[in-house]
Amino acid sequence: MDTNNTSRKDFLASLFTTGLVLAGCSSKKSPFELGAEEGVKATGQKVKLLSVDGEIIEVDKAFLKPVPELPSLTNSQERTGIPGKKFVMVIDLSRCKNLRKCQQACNHMHHVHSNLNWLKVYPMGEGEHTAPYWQPTTCMHCDEPPCVKVCPVDATFKRQDGIVLIDADRCIGCRFCMAACPYSIRVFNWEKPDTIPEELCGKPYSCETSMPQKVGTVGKCDFCPDMARKNELPHCVTACPNGTFFFGDLNEDSVTNGAETFRFSDLVKDKAGYQLMEDLGTKPSVYYLPPSARNFPFEKGLENETEKS
């Protein structure tokens, strides 16, 4: 059973690769013609593949080559969003102890410049007699986004599924959106990001992955719509060992942190959920559950409180 599984996976992978090879070469000569791919010598080892017509064919192994993952979505698809969805996030403040695993995962997965953070954990509650707490802050993906209102070129936009994204190929770097965002979540690539791996460098920018980040343009939390397309959770949600973040679809009225799933409306009602700076009228898609009955004392989080420098 196990071996069977592996071979099936291999088979599908090779099918994908060959498909791309064939597609890539269709405009040129056929790879099967003699001398079509100069420098490639047939190894004699054949690989069985499933052709488009459903026939099993054999191709020499030498003609198989890995093709970088191509963006499968057009810019206008990325700007439209995932049909039928309205993404929301719930952050349970009683579970956060400033571990910053969310931040690390986010920075790592998006190759964010080492000076910048898309996700920040704020120590909140400065009042004399109020209890401090840790507040993880992502982009609020507002339904009335101030950043989108002021963008002169539609480089930052609001999608049907509620997500606010940035088109770094269009951004002119005026930073008006940064001034407009009351949550200060937007960051700017003041220099070429220092953390982009080589294989990502030449790739075209995708609004859904927000990668690769480009010098002179704005970046921010994107709610990981590329993960949502794969029916997976954003990186911060899966990275948090305490299950602080819940992600889901308002239309389905459910949110999950991977381990627990709640009916969104019940969760927000029962735990008196609120939005950040509701009074500004930005209508955030992120809801906070108050830090009551906490899992950890505030002080526990101070251990991780080292400034980036």
Place this chain on the structure above:
Amino acid sequence: MEHSNSMKLGKKTPMQPLPGNGKHGKVHLTDEQIISDLLPQKFGARGYLWIAILLVFCLVGVFAYYRQLRYGLIVTSMRDYASWGIYISNFVFFVAISLVGSLITAVLRLSGVHWATPLTRIAEIIAVAAITFAAIIIIVDMGRPERFYNLFIYGRLQSPIIWDVTVITTYFFISLLLLYIPLMPDLKIMLNGHEKKGIYKLYSFLGSFWKGTHLQFRISKKAVNILCIAIVPVAFSIHTVTSWLFATTYRPGWDSTNFGAYFISGAFLVGSGAVSVAMYVFRRYYKLENYITQEHFDKMGKIVVMLGCLYLYFNVNEYLIPAFKMKKSEEGFLNGLFIGEFAPIFWSAIFGGMIIPMIVLLFKKGRQPLPMFICGIMIVIGAWFKRYLIVTPTLLHPFLPMHNVPASYKHYFPSWEEWAIAFGSLSGALLVITIFAMLFPIIPIQETLVEQHEKELHEKAHH
């Protein structure tokens, strides 16, 4: 006007001195005298040294910008919190100072004030130079200047930046026309009898179609009137929209309904300050004592006091009323200005750039050329720092505390590249004004002649 039309200014024949010359007024000047006084004068060594100094500043600025293009905005000290710095405050300063063109030329003209006529061209060239560099500095501030064309391809009307681009472009062209149309008769005068060589080629290119006919005078007068009316709303728009770049956000210190009026009153003040400075300099180095008189300084001084009062009023509204409430979100920002890290600049700008000059100019002795010059400089410098105080302290007091950033992100002091570009742009604007004054009469000759003739006719009628 009829009289002037029949003067045949373009003719090579020397003009007749008018009867009554030198008898009735303090100063009565012949037409030739006026023309030779007002034609651009040779630049001496000092003039060229001035140009050279400005050029050096410009070149250093260009070099700094080259570095910025090469390495990105990282060469500036702007970071995620202070995401706008002296580029933007310099932009606001330029837009502010350019408003004076509309004040001196249009507002005073439409209200029937004639004494300001000799100052119109000074005001207009300041406006054109400043608005040009406002546009340049905003491109310098962009992270991706090569994508500027995106504004035209993807421009969205809902963004205040698009409004700004629209009104600033409009203002630039109206100002240019208001500079150019009254210049045409002067070009004719300058071309008078000269071969079309060297610089005269430029004059002839710019003004050859000006024949000085009755019809042309009438059209030009009408055009100037239309432009004067058109420029007033456009001028109000450019600075109101510039204030909206800030007031359309939620931030403490910017979230103010007072902002448009506050900006415009400040703009008129700094513009009049700049004109006072320019008046003094041109009067002194171009020997224009007969044209820019003590009376001009006296009247400009009164205007400056009035505008200062207006600006003071809006400052009270802008700072003291929020301070009365001390909302939590504004507390840090206001304390930063009043007693915190920005207090020295804030109080210097308020006193040095507004209250002290106003007090000095309240006195007749204060409205003499030299004190006016000094007050003008104080107002202009104060205004520059005031713009800085409008932009940066707000950004350093966000709603959520500054957190999870390198220590350098929490403060802002401009890098040498930013200073170099800011000074380069200021020098550039001064260079435009200087070169204009080198090539063209800085006081409108034709209009001065007309006014002189009207005055004389008037006096004659009284005798």
